[in-house]
Amino acid sequence: MVCQECGQRPATLHFSKYVNGEKTELHICEACAREKGELIPGTPSGFSIHNLLSGLMDFDPSGLSGAKAQVQQQQRCEGCGMTYGQFSKLGRFGCAHCYKQFAERLDPLLKRVHGNTVHVGKVPKRAGGLVRLRREIDGLKREMQSRIEGEDFESAADLRDRIRELEREVQNG
Amino acid sequence: MGNRKYTAEALSPWMKEDAPDRDVVLSSRVRIARNLRHLPFPMMASASQASDAMDRLLMVNESGRLNGLGEVSSIRLSELSELEKQVLVEKHLISPALANQAQHAALMLGPGEDVSLMVNEEDHLRIQCLHAGFQLKETWDTASKIDDIFEEAVDYAFDEKYGFLTSCPTNVGTGIRASVMMHLPALVITGQINRILSAVTQVGLAVRGMYGEGSEATGNLFQVSNQITLGQSEAEIIDHLHAVARQIIEHEKAARAKLMGESRLKVEDRIKRSFGILSYAAVIDAKEASQRLSDLRLGVHLGLLPGVDEGTLNELLVSIQPGYLQQAYGEALSPEQRDMTRAQMISSRLATHA
Ligand SMILES: [Zn+2]
Ligand SMILES: [Zn+2]
Numbered sequence: 001m002v003c004q005e006c007g008q009r010p011a012t013l014h015f016s017k018y019v020n021g022e023k024t025e026l027h028i029c030e031a032c033a034r035e036k037g038e039l040i041p042g043t044p045s046g047f048s049i050h051n052l053l054s055g056l057m058d059f060d061p062s063g064l065s066g067a068k069a070q071v072q073q074q075q076r077c078e079g080c081g082m083t084y085g086q087f088s089k090l091g092r093f094g095c096a097h098c099y100k101q102f103a104e105r106l107d108p109l110l111k112r113v114h115g116n117t118v119h120v121g122k123v124p125k126r127a128g129g130l131v132r133l134r135r136e137i138d139g140l141k142r143e144m145q146s147r148i149e150g151e152d153f154e155s156a157a158d159l160r161d162r163i164r165e166l167e168r169e170v171q172n173g
Numbered sequence: 174m175g176n177r178k179y180t181a182e183a184l185s186p187w188m189k190e191d192a193p194d195r196d197v198v199l200s201s202r203v204r205i206a207r208n209l210r211h212l213p214f215p216m217m218a219s220a221s222q223a224s225d226a227m228d229r230l231l232m233v234n235e236s237g238r239l240n241g242l243g244e245v246s247s248i249r250l251s252e253l254s255e256l257e258k259q260v261l262v263e264k265h266l267i268s269p270a271l272a273n274q275a276q277h278a279a280l281m282l283g284p285g286e287d288v289s290l291m292v293n294e295e296d297h298l299r300i301q302c303l304h305a306g307f308q309l310k311e312t313w314d315t316a317s318k319i320d321d322i323f324e325e326a327v328d329y330a331f332d333e334k335y336g337f338l339t340s341c342p343t344n345v346g347t348g349i350r351a352s353v354m355m356h357l358p359a360l361v362i363t364g365q366i367n368r369i370l371s372a373v374t375q376v377g378l379a380v381r382g383m384y385g386e387g388s389e390a391t392g393n394l395f396q397v398s399n400q401i402t403l404g405q406s407e408a409e410i411i412d413h414l415h416a417v418a419r420q421i422i423e424h425e426k427a428a429r430a431k432l433m434g435e436s437r438l439k440v441e442d443r444i445k446r447s448f449g450i451l452s453y454a455a456v457i458d459a460k461e462a463s464q465r466l467s468d469l470r471l472g473v474h475l476g477l478l479p480g481v482d483e484g485t486l487n488e489l490l491v492s493i494q495p496g497y498l499q500q501a502y503g504e505a506l507s508p509e510q511r512d513m514t515r516a517q518m519i520s521s522r523l524a525t526h527a
Contacts, residue, residue, distance in 0.1 A: 079213065080213040080214075080217040081217070082217055090216075091341060091342070092214070092216055092295070092340045092341050093214065093338075093339075093340055093341075093342065094213055094214055094216060094217030094340075095212075095213040095214055095217060096208065096210065096211075096214075096330040096332070096338045099332060099335055099338055099345075106342070109342060110335075110342060110345070110403060113342060113343055113401075113403075114346065114401045114402065114403035114404050115377075115401065115404060116401070116403050116404020116405075117334070117335075117403065117404070118334055118335075118403070118404060119332075119334065119335055119336025119337075119345075119346045119347070119403060119404070120404060120405065120406050121336060121346060121347040121349075121405070121406045121407045122317075122320075122336075122337075122347065122406075122407055123331070124324045124329050124331050124337075125324060125325075126324060126325075126328060126329070130333075131331075131333045134333075
């Protein structure tokens with residue numbers, strides 16, 4: 001297999017990730033990794049996926065070229081003023097709003113880095129109040145469904161009432 | 174300058190504790206990245222916005238919310254000399270990125286130096302907890318509790334879909350980076366290290382040198398950490414890393430037993446030669462010193478160096494770094510002077526044991 005970076009030397013570093021059955025692969029030669037100042041596992045260094053980000057972000061799923069691509073590079077975040085070009089060069093977002101501004105190209109990137117696009121961890125009480133409620137509702141709905149299937153209609157009705165209560169809370173913000 | 178406890182002493186209090194699997198694992202670390210809602214991340218923040226973020230985060234300490242951790246010091250990095258910053262980096266209490274941050278960077282440091290909260294690094298807040306030995310779950314518990322305290326006091330940038338929003342997309346979601354610093358000399362000597370590390374990267378973990386990105390892994394020290402922060406819960410991330418680290422520990426222990434069984438004399442010779450060189454060298458560079466200290470550390474755990482204790486070795490590991498070395502001698506040293514001073518420092522510390 002040939003290195004994804006230089007396309008010449010054989011790739012000796014292989015990274016595979018399996019997340020939810022999905023496989024992401026990366027193949028690169030040691031010379032290229034070292035040239036970019038990266039760390040390589042199994043050698044007296046380590047390896048960081050950080051520096052590969054800009055490479056991944058240049059990857060354009062829409063196949064845009066020329067003028068259109070240039071317009072995209074100049075697209076600017078309303079929150080912090082960062083352009084997409086800057087973002088793809090630095091591999092860093094400038095503010096929380098950037099995640100919305102550059103959302104279009106974000107999911108493919110996150111998919112390649114994490115194998116996933118949706119957070120399932122901790123939810124803050126303050127900022128995530130609604131998220132917590134929605135997650136609780138989803139859980140109760142699943143529970144209600146299984147009770148209906150078990151023909152335990154009485155406790156399913158209790159759950160339905162609780163779900164309605166929570167849904168009202170969500171609507172009132 | 175130089176009188177501060179946290180830069181004057183090479184060993185942090187937490188490093189002196191006895192801890193599980195200390196023969197292989199030096200430390201367990203968990204870092205959580207968080208940002209404040211409504212303020213640009215540090216890279217794009219104006220001076221007043223950065224100062225605003227710093228004030229809000231330092232206020233959490235000033236208001237007494239962190240009292241449960243003991244007396245936490247708030248330190249503005251502008252108060253520190255370059256040398257002091259370098260020592261904090263060498264003690265892993267701040268990242269090189271924070272040390273290089275020119276304006277409105279700050280640090281909140283717990284009394285045991287096991288809790289270090291960085292303000293205006295790449296993200297507004299980086300909560301870092303360190304424990305001695307293999308205590309990943311305990312370290313995560315501590316970090317998560319501190320996270321909850323901040324969450325009560327400030328509004329975090331959080332997105333329903335993407336989770337905690339961070340400057341770098343590699344941290345988004347949980348924002349956690351958990352790592353285990355391992356000493357794996359037997360796996361290196363027996364030539365198994367490459368196979369093990371490539372297996373580790375294949376299950377979605379990363380391996381780094383001792384001082385993180387851009388540095389060399391000297392002294393057979395390897396840091397294994399999670400790479401994925403999105404799509405897995407914190408518990409899954411910690412459990413996965415814990416399980417893989419546990420396997421590496423067992424492999425290293427097996428390799429040590431094999432060395433002792435099959436080539437004890439060769440190993441003993443290597444370790445004692447290193448002891449001889451460290452005891453009598455007139456000049457020694459940091460790289461060789463780390464490698465030889467690694468041999469000594471192995472020797473201590475194999476019972477081949479009676480009289481040398483692990484605490485001394487841990488202390489030397491930090492003391493031989495350029496920043497600490499210069500601070501200890503109270504002056505800037507040329508590289509040649511450093512190699513000489515280093516050799517003197519090591520031989521005098523070892524002489525008390527020989
Ligand atoms: Zn290449
Ligand atoms: Zn922005």
